Amino acid sequence: MTHLLSSVAHRSMTFAADSVSPPNVGYGAMFMLILFIVGSVWIGIIANRSTEKGGFMKGFFLGNRGLGAWALALTATIQSGGTFMGFPSLVYSHGWIVALWIGSYMVVPITGFGILGKRLAQLSRRTGAITVPDLFRTRFHSPTLGVTCTLFILLYLSFMMFAQFKAGALVLKLAWPNSDSMSLSEDAAIVAPVSDPVAAVSTAESKKPAPTEAEKATADAAAKKAEEVANFRYHTGLIVFAVTVVGYTLMGGFLAAVWTDLFQSLLMFLGVAILLAASLYAVGGLEQATMKSLENTGPGFVYGPGYMDDKTSTHEFLPLSLAISFFVVWIWGGVGAPAGLVRLMASQDTRVIRKSIYLLSIYNMGIYLPLIVICVCGRALIPSLKSSDELIPRMAILTTSGLPGGSLVAGLILAAPFGAVMATVSSYLVVLSSGVVRDIYQRFINRDADRDHLRRVAWGTMIGAGIISVLVSWNPVDFLQAFIVFSTSGAAATFLVPALMACYWRRATTKGVFGSMISGALVVLVLYVIGVFNLLPAQGIGTTKGFHPYFLLGLDPLIWGILVSATFGIAGSLLSEPLDEELVSRMFDAQTNTTTGAT
């Protein structure tokens, strides 16, 4: 074992030394991003032609229910900017335990499509639903329930979208030619200037002698200038990002969002495959990577509950209670996410749903396990990154620099998170806009609006949402991150149980579903407020960075949200009058005389 460690140590010393000076991004990344932007606009134009067929609402917001297997499989669930940003940082910081943290993704494809997919697709046709609120409104014959859903969705998606705008702007800023920092961390990118060597990585920096007053003044001036440059790049990136993503979503609506999502998913797969091979080659194999990363850190890196940088800390990253929680959170959080529900409603037929299960299974296996391996290699090659969010871009540049066209390969890998962010924003824009147009404007303001009128309202909503997002993200506040985490859990706690009740329980009633939605949302909100504002003593579990909720009995708030939501849903339904049998029959029973409207 010793010879193994020393051979790896020798190899990786070169890379550790390289990491002292931040790598230069070069023109490859910006070239790939521009290519990606052009590709997305082109997709928007193509999608625009497809949405012209049939009615505007169903075409623009649901792609005429024509989603195929590849589009449904690779876009309906999980990949987002976080896959290339937050997740690698966790592996780098806490080690192999993150494989257990993400382990439930092994069943995400089968649960994501197998639990609600077929029935939701059927129910959306029987109700003629284009949006999630539409579906609840008609299934339970309650406009109030529809409006409640709309308000929840607008609330959750707005917060999530603001943060994604910020992430998109950050990626563009970092891809700026000759930008000398790779950090994707919002803190590192905004608080620490990108050109500031202090924000760079190596511990070697900290070993320099203390600077004199004159050196400090020069450094301060340089830092201030660098911060101005960084801000300029961030704001330019924000505007370019907003114009691009709003522009192509305006043109192509739902289909544009889905097709760009598919495009970025394939890019991600390709990027991960290249990076996996390059990383393993660079470190000399997985065994060496594990042993070297163990040497660079400590026993926690290869064992549970995970490695912590502060060795005196009693904080545990993943105790058993949280490991159990994540096997629930990733699965049921995904099943109940409103953007995912809409995609299931848009699926073409049951064959598409069936194929999506195995396509996504293969895809997930090819993304998540390799990413963990890449990040373990990263800990072996670059032992002391100050901003662990930098890992993937750094690995991309480090491991491909010797390859022909290495800068372009690095650019391709960098384009993946940017594409993921664009696709996420695009899908949120569509859901948000459909909520306003369908569930508010068409229901309550102008029922007889024609195609052009509806299109103008949809465009106005998207442009308005884009402008608000830019304004909010111009000087982003720290609390945004807390809102995103809360919104993700909150949306699942709000919609999961009601969706299951709507699909499978004849006895479910409007009051029951209403109680289920409100109670689930409230429980998650309360536990997040307690955690974020430290209203109860700190618990010493989970990540040490950023905001986290209060883990009641060590379990994630979403579990409590789902339990309470289910209790209220069942009790509320049993204690209230059953729905009209004729309505229930239309939702559940075999149809002998299906209405085939052609308006």
Next chain:
Amino acid sequence: MQIDLVFQTFHNRPRFRSPFKLADMTRKTDPLVHSAIREALLVTGIWLAAATWSLTVCYQMGYHRDVKDLRLVLGFPDWIFWGIVVPWTTCTVASILFGLMFVNDGDLGKDLENTDDLGLGG
């Protein structure tokens, strides 16, 4: 005759209808609802089995162990290999088989263009 009457009375007896029934499993329920419930229950079972396997193996083999006991399998720590890599591969195979062989195809029905067709108004 008397026996017929007894049978008839028995057949027409008032039946207990459990409020916890999912979809009503009567003859008129759409077959797609039946198959969707069956598949959802199987999927939930697969999730529970995967969670139980992974959590048990990882916790038993991978928590609070002495670093001297570290064993690698194909470069993975042994508990990651048996607790994550093996079940992940198994679940991928199971998902492929589930998608190819178990899920029933069915007609999702025609799209209702106007919810007013349901006679609900509003």
